[in-house]
Amino acid sequence: MSIPTDPVHPTTLYVCVTCRAEGDTSEVRAGRRLHDALAAELGGDPAVRIVPVECLSACRRPCAASLTAPNKWTYVYGDLPAESAAPVLVETARLYADAPDGLIPWKLRADAIKKGSVARVPPFALPGHTA
């Protein structure tokens, strides 16, 4: 059994486009604005695929995004300001793409990424772990 993956875009950046910032009544939701800012910041970088998602279920901590790739840890980040988080998140996505297991050295992590951690999930076939 195997999972089909995307060899062109091994790193995927999911962005919740349904997140609303607290007190924000803008017609375009904060999550969508963050998505669009990220797409612009990435500028078509082939190393990272950006994918809009309707709800990452991190609704207590908008805006939210997730980084995942085959055989790497998956990360979910929250508390991301729609208007300013894009450069930091793109830098993080590139560091993640370069990390064989997805683990970015602590000292290289931006403050917003350290503080915004919502969850992480191991690669599916985590080696060395059995019940």
Added chain:
Amino acid sequence: MSIPTDPVHPTTLYVCVTCRAEGDTSEVRAGRRLHDALAAELGGDPAVRIVPVECLSACRRPCAASLTAPNKWTYVYGDLPAESAAPVLVETARLYADAPDGLIPWKLRADAIKKGSVARVPPFALPGHTA
């Protein structure tokens, strides 16, 4: 490119064994107690593989656990009481195992699972979504 998966245990239940319950000074951490209760509750059920993890980075909401499987949405749950969450979480794991995309119908979800949602992440190759 493909990811090796485990055909015997397509559903994996990750349990954070480093979670500490608030104010709990027990030698055995709450996360470890939850893991052991889950293993007992599962009773060797071959449909679900239980895997201890050192930190799911959901430290604000102990105890934490995650359900994942190839081609399914991944879920992270928090606020799980070590002493009482095992039956509900095992029931949830079995519903998840039965759901083709991992999406458990809302009306079948236990309250602790609805309220304990920390995040969800799409299957890696989410169909119908491109940049």
